[in-house]
Amino acid sequence: MRKLLAFGSLLAMILLFSNMTVDNVQPKKPDGEKIYKQYCVTCHGLRGDMGVSGAANFIESKLKLDERIKVITNGRNNMASFKALLDKDKIKAVAAYTMTLTKN
Secondary structure, three states, rough: HHHHHHHHHHHHHHHHOOOOOOOOOOOOOHHEEEEEEEOHHHHOOOOOOOHHHOOOOOOOOOOOOOHHHHHHHOOEEEEOOOOOOOOOHHHHHHHHHOOOOOOO
């Protein structure tokens, strides 16, 4: 009886997982806040207003999302480029996170 129950459980798991494909698995979106805290907080601060070495103040920034993506990708003034360190999705996630630090 135990063997039959174990076999049935095994068969159920095989049937369950046989319907899963790699296409059904969505890649995890990058966490812009986490990346920001890892790479940006040193100059921009937690709230985006620290301004070390001339870093932009995100609270007052008027830059749109696409402009922020360009700055993060290519760098500007004292800020280094991040295109060799972060892929496009991560750069976009960080830029989007910085938009949440801007005054409305």
